[in-house]
Amino acid sequence: MLHIYTGNGKGKTTASLGLVTRFLGHQKKVCVIQFMKKNVEYGEITFFETIPNIDIIQFGTPDFVDKKQPKQIDIDEAVKGFQKAKEVILSKKYDLVILDELNVALDFELVSLEEVLPFIKEHKDELELVITGRYAPEELIEIADLVTEMKEIKHYLANGISACEGTEY
Amino acid sequence: MLHIYTGNGKGKTTASLGLVTRFLGHQKKVCVIQFMKKNVEYGEITFFETIPNIDIIQFGTPDFVDKKQPKQIDIDEAVKGFQKAKEVILSKKYDLVILDELNVALDFELVSLEEVLPFIKEHKDELELVITGRYAPEELIEIADLVTEMKEIKHYLANGISACEGTEY
Numbered sequence: 146m147l148h149i150y151t152g153n154g155k156g157k158t159t160a161s162l163g164l165v166t167r168f169l170g171h172q173k174k175v176c177v178i179q180f181m182k183k184n185v186e187y188g189e190i191t192f193f194e195t196i197p198n199i200d201i202i203q204f205g206t207p208d209f210v211d212k213k214q215p216k217q218i219d220i221d222e223a224v225k226g227f228q229k230a231k232e233v234i235l236s237k238k239y240d241l242v243i244l245d246e247l248n249v250a251l252d253f254e255l256v257s258l259e260e261v262l263p264f265i266k267e268h269k270d271e272l273e274l275v276i277t278g279r280y281a282p283e284e285l286i287e288i289a290d291l292v293t294e295m296k297e298i299k300h301y302l303a304n305g306i307s308a309c310e311g312t313e314y
Numbered sequence: 315m316l317h318i319y320t321g322n323g324k325g326k327t328t329a330s331l332g333l334v335t336r337f338l339g340h341q342k343k344v345c346v347i348q349f350m351k352k353n354v355e356y357g358e359i360t361f362f363e364t365i366p367n368i369d370i371i372q373f374g375t376p377d378f379v380d381k382k383q384p385k386q387i388d389i390d391e392a393v394k395g396f397q398k399a400k401e402v403i404l405s406k407k408y409d410l411v412i413l414d415e416l417n418v419a420l421d422f423e424l425v426s427l428e429e430v431l432p433f434i435k436e437h438k439d440e441l442e443l444v445i446t447g448r449y450a451p452e453e454l455i456e457i458a459d460l461v462t463e464m465k466e467i468k469h470y471l472a473n474g475i476s477a478c479e480g481t482e483y
Binding site: 146148150152154155156157158159160161162163164165166167168169170171173187188189190191192193240241273286289290291292293294295296297298299300311312314 | 315317319321323324325326327328329330331332333334335336337338339340342356357358359360361362409410442455458459460461462463464465466467468469480481483
């Protein structure tokens with residue numbers, strides 16, 4: 146089953162993390178692969194580190210990725226990330242696999258839809274698969290079982306307040 | 315700071331639970347008060363039971379609430395729930411308080427906006443406060459710092475597939 150959380154609002158990654166707690170509560174196994182992220186100070190990373198039955202693997206660098214000119218390392222990391230995603234899904238060891246921000250990696254063309262789409266399509270019914278991030282491509286939405294758009298109605302960051310520990314990371 | 319997760323799509327409660335993991339990872343204290351729910355078999359309940367620094371309290375019955383004719387117990391439970399919410403917020407013991415499905419309890423008129431609104435307005439800046447549920451009242455949206463609408467784009471339940479363990483509860 147493929148779920149997509151997309152849109153410009155908050156709550157995409159956190160909704161997938163909430164789903165993680167549900168699955169862990171049912172004694173299921175979870176793997177989270179995060180694209181375009183490398184920051185062990187995220188609260189969720191620190192939290193889940195001590196929890197059994199979940200693996201979180203980050204691919205990316207701590208730096209901002211320039212959409213117009215991504216660095217080679219950004220591409221390499223995203224490609225490695227999807228390679229890992231394939232291994233993890235094919236291993237059949239996990240009940241829930243989250244590909245966090247894969248939509249953005251696709252939009253930035255760090256990984257190609259031509260590679261991602263057929264693989265997801267072939268394997269999505271073997272587990273619960275969640276893909277998050279803005280700009281979900283139409284072709285992925287097409288094959289998804291559930292799509293939620295997180296729509297920003299109001300956001301304090303628009304008023305110049307800076308990111309808060311716990312809330313934003 | 316008041317966050318609202320509303321809309322007809324999935325991910326409202328789970329987004330708040332994901333936020334919980336972030337706060338716990340930063341060694342902060344969390345209280346989740348769930349309205350119109352009484353079901354210890356939810357995966358998240360089982361999961362967080364064993365975790366320190368979080369209290370989850372449910373108010374409601376396991377039964378469906380009829381919006382046109384709510385039972386007295388539904389009203390009593392929701393009123394008790396908001397009473398507890400007030401205590402918890404006033405105690406200043408928690409960094410994050412989630413009032414899960416309070417929007418629905420308001421929409422069903424189990425608790426009154428006249429009671430809820432002034433209290434929230436007065437205390438929302440003393441902590442991180444999250445209110446979830448469909449049908450967030452305009453007056454709450456007005457005073458919120460952040461509002462995300464979870465919008466259903468596509469849902470398999472619309473195709474007659476029944477709720478899945480882990481995904482739905």
